[in-house]
Amino acid sequence: MSSETNGTAERFAIGISFGNSSSSIARLNAEGKAEVIANEEGDRQIPSVLSYIDGEEYHGTQAKAQLIRNSKNTVAYFRDYLGKDFKSIDPTPCHNSAHPQQSDSTVAFSINDTTAETPNTVTVSEITTRHLRRLKQSASDFLGKQVTAAVITVPTDFKDAQREALIASANAAGLEVLQLIHEPVAAVLAYDARPEAVVTDKLVVVADLGGTRSDAAVVACRGGMYTILATAHDYELGGATLDKIVIDHFAKEFMKKHKTDPRENARGLAKLKLEGEATRKALSLGTNATLSIESLADGIDYGSTVNRTRYELLSGKVFAQFTGLIDQVVKKAGLDVLDIDEVIFAGGTSHTPKIAQLARNIFPETTKILAPSTFVGAINPSELAPRGAAIQASLIQEFEKEDIEQSIHPMVTATPHLQNAIGVEFTSGETVDFKSLLNAETALPARRLAQFPAPKEGGDVFIRVCEGVREIKVTKPEPKPKEEKPAKDDDEDDSDFDSDEDEEEEETREIVWKTEKPIAELAVKGVKAGSKVELMIHVNADLGLQITAKEVGGQSAVRGAVEAPKA
């Protein structure tokens, strides 16, 4: 404890994303840009795998390769077992590595991690500690400075027991956990922290497509602050599901030639898994990928190629599951695809071009799809979480531990969010238009400033501040003009065909704003022609409002307050 109090300046923090399949470490570089650090093997996505031979520890890619020859002493896919009861875990991903076992109240693995003959029982917490220690070492070696603290990303559904277990494991590895942050928020932060990014109000869907699980979340960004509106999880869907398609494809091809199924032999299956994953990843970059395995089964070497079109055809159903998850989370938030401003693709499986393209079809054209295949400036989806963590780490590493704790806890839960949007009503003739100034789900207190053009002729300006609700207006294409067509055309058959096609035209859906209830009315008098009126609305945490309006460049302002509603 004494070392913590005598100087927080000595703290050196990095961002860590800790996944079931792989982990990454990141740090802000000298220019203040987040940068993912490669380990000594040159990997930026470091497999979360540990393996032991003759008492020697292997980590990352080296350990992953041991899944073929030394699967019993190799531990993989352990993140989601941390802080959990043995009965509640799904051991399926560990089928081809050391199996999880019950040990008192936690999960453990029985592995030969020393030179001794008998295996040791190592708890998942200890495995996590060893894994984090290696990550810390890689970062320290690269940066030339001892890393002492970290911000670690966790899934949104991580329970308190899991969080505590992770913090304890990290502490045991010599890492002070400054904060655990949620993976989708880290991804949003990684995009928002780019210098070219502008802080705006937007609704973002983060699709985190991982190796053994996939998560989706709807995040409301309001004035640079984030609120998670809904989350959805699929614990069986991920890159491994796609790997299986590739594996099955090649296994069937092999069987046709050699009459044995390489999947029935444990070593053959392990080889297929390793190479199949590499092939699947290659298909995200190129349109063709090869697979070659020495002595796959019965001592037969095997080599083949597959093209992307074929792979996409075989994977159609699984791709639909990914987009289904995105659809599901939007519905869960009580929103429509029209409400979504951005879709951020995160996680290794997000490199798959087809998934982003399918998402493109779900959302309107105005929605930005941030994935490498649909957006030129996209950040590598695998690097979003560690970058976000690194940015957060740099923001808080100077803080006292107490400060961080105080800021994190009571502040978060006690924040009211606006139920409806607040904005200004414009009346021009018959039509009533609404311009939102503070969107729904904005955390309070908040304030916004906006400028509106005054009427051309100048004079007195009337401002009506209202609450607004967005509605989805569905316009069905009118069938009328189609019926007129056959009358003009003499050739009946052809025109019949045309009108059939026209009728298939989709209905158009758009967002319309409806003013719900007026809040305040203001008048700015004697505004010059062509000038602008500036309006500032400040909403207190108790829902009281302060409104100020004035002509841009003008001296006198109209001010007023609206009292908080009586509870």
Added chain:
Amino acid sequence: PSLPAGWSAEKDFKAVGTVSAPTQRNLEPVGPHFLAHARRKRHHRTFSEDERI
């Protein structure tokens, strides 16, 4: 919009309603804007007070 005829109020301002009840939600404690928010809340400062410091 122009001022409708016959509209008047004390100091040109009239409160006519209140805001609907808020929903309690959890903010994510991440990012520079949140940290600024946390700082304001802990020291009970308003936006303008915070800017002056």
